[in-house]
Amino acid sequence: MLFKNPIIPGYNPDPSICRVGDDFYLVNSTFEFFPGVPIYHSRNLVNWELKGYCLDRRSQLELEGCRNSGGIYAPTIRFHNGMFYMITTNVTDKGNFVVHSDSVDGDWSEPAWIDQGGIDPSLFWDDDDKCYYCSTGILDGVRGIVAFEINPMTGEILSDKKLISEGCGGQCAEGPHIYKKDGMYYLMIAEGGTEYAHRETIQRAENVWGPYTPCPHNPIISHKEYKKSEIQATGHADLIEDANGNWWLVFLGIRRFSHALLHNLGRETFLAPVKWEDGWPVVGYNGNGTIELVMDAPLPGLDYEESKANIHTDDKTGKPMLYADHSISIDFADEKLDKRLQFTRNPDMSHYIYDSADRKLTLKGTDISLNEPGKSPTILSFKQPEFTTTLKAVVDIGATTAKRAGIAAYYNNDYHYEIYIGNDDNGKYIGFYKHIHDMGAELIHIPVSKDEENMKLLVKIDTDREKYTFSYAIADTDNLNARVAFRQAGSGLNAGLSTEGTRTMTFTGTLFSLFAEDGDGVFDTGVQLSINPDGNIWEEKIYHIQKNIKNLFPIGNMGFLMWRGTMVCLQEMDI
Numbered sequence: 001m002l003f004k005n006p007i008i009p010g011y012n013p014d015p016s017i018c019r020v021g022d023d024f025y026l027v028n029s030t031f032e033f034f035p036g037v038p039i040y041h042s043r044n045l046v047n048w049e050l051k052g053y054c055l056d057r058r059s060q061l062e063l064e065g066c067r068n069s070g071g072i073y074a075p076t077i078r079f080h081n082g083m084f085y086m087i088t089t090n091v092t093d094k095g096n097f098v099v100h101s102d103s104v105d106g107d108w109s110e111p112a113w114i115d116q117g118g119i120d121p122s123l124f125w126d127d128d129d130k131c132y133y134c135s136t137g138i139l140d141g142v143r144g145i146v147a148f149e150i151n152p153m154t155g156e157i158l159s160d161k162k163l164i165s166e167g168c169g170g171q172c173a174e175g176p177h178i179y180k181k182d183g184m185y186y187l188m189i190a191e192g193g194t195e196y197a198h199r200e201t202i203q204r205a206e207n208v209w210g211p212y213t214p215c216p217h218n219p220i221i222s223h224k225e226y227k228k229s230e231i232q233a234t235g236h237a238d239l240i241e242d243a244n245g246n247w248w249l250v251f252l253g254i255r256r257f258s259h260a261l262l263h264n265l266g267r268e269t270f271l272a273p274v275k276w277e278d279g280w281p282v283v284g285y286n287g288n289g290t291i292e293l294v295m296d297a298p299l300p301g302l303d304y305e306e307s308k309a310n311i312h313t314d315d316k317t318g319k320p321m322l323y324a325d326h327s328i329s330i331d332f333a334d335e336k337l338d339k340r341l342q343f344t345r346n347p348d349m350s351h352y353i354y355d356s357a358d359r360k361l362t363l364k365g366t367d368i369s370l371n372e373p374g375k376s377p378t379i380l381s382f383k384q385p386e387f388t389t390t391l392k393a394v395v396d397i398g399a400t401t402a403k404r405a406g407i408a409a410y411y412n413n414d415y416h417y418e419i420y421i422g423n424d425d426n427g428k429y430i431g432f433y434k435h436i437h438d439m440g441a442e443l444i445h446i447p448v449s450k451d452e453e454n455m456k457l458l459v460k461i462d463t464d465r466e467k468y469t470f471s472y473a474i475a476d477t478d479n480l481n482a483r484v485a486f487r488q489a490g491s492g493l494n495a496g497l498s499t500e501g502t503r504t505m506t507f508t509g510t511l512f513s514l515f516a517e518d519g520d521g522v523f524d525t526g527v528q529l530s531i532n533p534d535g536n537i538w539e540e541k542i543y544h545i546q547k548n549i550k551n552l553f554p555i556g557n558m559g560f561l562m563w564r565g566t567m568v569c570l571q572e573m574d575i
Contacts, residue, residue, distance in 0.1 A: 001299045002314055002321035003046045003271070005231070005291060006253065009326055010383035011266030011509030012038075013194075014074040014175070015250040016122075016238045018084075022301060024240065025104055026250065027054065027077045027086060028269065031508055032066045032412075033342045033381070037075045037086060039104050043301035045248060045271055046322045047310055050339055054086045054099055054108045063345040065374045066092040068412040069507040071345075074120040074175055074236070080131075085152050087133075089119045096121045096135060098152055112155035116146065120190075123152055124178035124208075132208060134176045134187075139163040145176045145189065147209070167191050168201040168214045175236045178208065184279065187212050188220075190236040194507070196261060197224050198235035200251065200289075202281060215280045221251060221272070221289040230255050231291055233267065239274065239281065242300040247274035249283050253291065254499075257387055257465040262498040264411075265384055266509015273297035294321075326385040328529040332359040338382075342511075345376040352380070359478075361523045365402045365516030371435055373413050378521075381410055381511035387465045388532040391512050394478045395421050395457040396522040397428060397448060404431065405521025407459050409468045409497060410513040412506065414438070417492040419459050419470040421448070423519065428453060430472055432490040437503055443490050448474070456524060458484055461512065465534075467491045478524040 008015070014029040022043055030036040035053035042048045055061040055072070063071050075088035086108065087098040096118070097111035114121070118136035125131050130149055137146030144166035149159035167173030170191030179186045187210075188202045199222035203212035223234050237251035253270045254263040272291050275282045283289050285297070294314070299322060301307055307322065314321040330338040337354045353362040365378045393407050406420025414437060422431040428448040434441060452474050462469040471486035495501055497510045514523055 001302060001311075002294055002296050002317065002319050003299060004321070004324070005270045005293050005295065006255070006268035007046050007250075007271045007324065008040060008048050008269035009265065010268060010385040011511065012269045012383065013252045013267035013507065014120075014236050015252060015269040016074075016076040016177075017240045017250050018077050018079045019240055019242065020079050022243055025051075025077055025079075025084070026269070027075045029074055029088075029507070030055075030072045030342075031069050032063055032071045032092075032345055033508075034061060034063060034344070034346055035342065036061045036072045037088060039077070041104070043304050044299050044307045044322060045242075045301070046299060047306060047324050051104050052339060054101075056108075058346050060099065060108070060111055061090065061346070062093045063376075064092075066345050067374060068414070069505065076122040076177065076238075078123050078125075080125045080152075081129075085123055087121045087123055087152075089121060089135075091119065098123070098155060100153060112153065114150070114155040115157060116148075116161070118146065120175045122177045123150070124180075126180065126208060132178060133157075134164070134178055136174045136176070137161075137163075142166065144173060145187065147178075162209055164210045165189065165203060165212050168203065168218050170197075170199060170201065170219075177238055179239055181276075182279070185212075188237065188239065191219070192222070192224070192235065194233065194236060194252070194267070196233055198222070198233040198252075199224060200235045200237045200249075200283075204279070217280065217282070219289060220281055221249065221283045221291070223253070223290060226290055229290070230293065231270070232256055232261075232263075234270065234291060244298070244300055246298055246300065247276065247281065248272070249274050249281070255387075257494050257498075260495075262495055262500050264494045264498045264510050265387070266499070267507070271295075325531075327531045328382060328385075328527070330382075330527040332356060332361050332524070332526045337361070340382045341380040342382065343376065344379050344381070345374075347376055351378045359525055360396070361514070363402075363405065363514060363516035363521040363523070365405065365518050365521060367518055369517050370408065370410065370416055370418070370515060371413050371440060377515065377517065379408075379410070379513050379515040381513040382527075382529075384409070384463070384510045384512055385529075386531050386534070387463060388534045389461075389463045390530045390532060391461040391463075392480045392528045393459055393514065393526075394480065394524040395459060396478075396524050397421055397455055397457050397474070398453045399520065399522035400428075400516075401519040402516040402521045403518035404433075405516040405519070406431075406457075406514075407461065408513040408515055409461060409463075409492070410511050410515075411497045411502075412508065415497050415502065416513075417468055417470065417490075417497070418515070419461075419472060419489050420515075421457055421521075430457065430489065432470055434490070434492050434496070436496050436501075446489075458482070458486070460486060463494075465494065467493050468497070480525055480528045
């Protein structure tokens with residue numbers, strides 16, 4: 001069956017997966033966002049439903065003062081003897097910990113903290129029910145993968161610590177997982193750093209403590225040498241066997257939006273089939289560890305009704321394809337506020353007033369703006385899932401008293417674009433604002449007349465592979481689908497919200513946000529995100545290098561081009 005990658009698009013990095021019968025459960029990193037560690041459910045590995053979060057209260061997840069891309073790193077989910085376990089690292093708090101629950105829909109326990117440094121912890125149960133911990137670490141001055149026996153309910157260390165691997169030659173050996181198959185122990189590791197040299201390697205041993213022998217065809221997955229692929233930075237993976245005996249790899253990757261080494265959606269969750277040859281996993285059906293945006297493999301769970309409903313004919317091949325709809329419709333009439341919405345750091349819930357009867361969401365803004373590091377502004381966000389989208393929301397002009405309230409394309413406090421209703425000494429106005437690095441500016445200031453104050457502000461963001469375009473309309477309706485004439489307020493390049501454009505190392509991606517500052521921001525009806533046909537200009541040389549060759553300059557073996565005021569890095573390509 002054909003399926004599309006990524007299987008969970010947008011900022012969903014560091015996937016880990018487990019299976020219970022015919023059901024798969026997957027978790028991702030969340031860094032400075034709250035609640036932490038989403039739990040997705042699927043029966044076919046392609047259609048995923050967000051069930052909730054492992055860490056949904058402050059006693060589990062302390063993010064006070066959390067820096068950008070701090071907080072929660074690389075969770076692992078496992079199921080053993082009727083119990084789910086999720087183990088992860090809070091780099092802003094006390095480090096590594098494990099929580100447990102007998103149901104993904106129930107409450108997860110308070111953290112059991114583990115006296116071990118490093119990041120990316122994982123759990124493995126052997127046939128004798130002994131549980132083993134492994135993570136990055138330093139032992140006797142040597143950096144690598146540290147392992148020991150553990151009580152997963154309490155975090156108590158039950159054995160001596162041992163360095164079981166220093167990796168397979170790549171930098172930053174991390175994200176370890178131990179598996180057992182056919183009597184052999186396998187240690188899988190992410191190496192190369194979670195950037196364009198990222199890769200996944202594997203080793204095996206006859207004993208859980210090693211010594212481990214590297215796979216002769218390492219790395220088992222990497223796009224480092226496939227620079228023309230849209231998919232890059234593949235790695236940080238987890239293995240799973242389905243009920244039919246087929247094996248799969250879930251892993252992170254990025255989709256760059258142009259030939260330049262830039263991406264704005266964050267690290268996403270991908271899927272690839274796995275075959276075992278000579279006792280080693282071979283990833284992808286081409287055998288060289290490369291992945292495609294469309295793949296063909298024997299997916300599980302296709303006998304379920306929800307799978308049948310999502311199968312359609314692929315336009316290019318004429319073959320059946322399992323389809324996942326990533327559009328988002330959030331209706332404020334729903335009983336509870338949509339679980340896909342997340343806060344930045346620990347929220348004060350008194351600042352978020354949800355009224356499903358009147359289909360209103362009131363954000364009570366404080367003096368904390370979107371620009372301030374380490375704090376929690378009044379903001380609700382969800383992940384941008386695709387390059388080409390349209391986001392719509394409605395702001396009640398008269399009821400909004402905030403200094404600023406509207407919608408934003410938000411990467412973090414240093415990088416965001418906004419359109420909003422503003423209030424100043426002269427009254428209400430429509431504003432458009434851009435903040436890049438440490439510079440911010442309001443680029444438009446359009447007064448709202450007294451007659452218009454009784455109306456609604458419809459705002460939208462259109463995205464493609466080049467830019468974010470912000471538009472508005474003042475109307476007497478809160479219908480998100482109303483035929484109104486939108487006026488463009490401004491735009492911002494994708495490059496301004498790209499991971500590579502940040503001043504410090506960051507691990508997240510672009511989100512769409514509702515926000516308010518200094519007063520009430522009142523939003524009507526809901527939020528609607530549609531996925532538009534992708535005008536994929538990948539094969540078109542959008543930077544027109546031939547015309548701009550005078551602006552191209554080399555640094556080492558890379559080329560850099562000043563394009564629309566932004567320096568972009570170019571891979572080798574045919575020009």
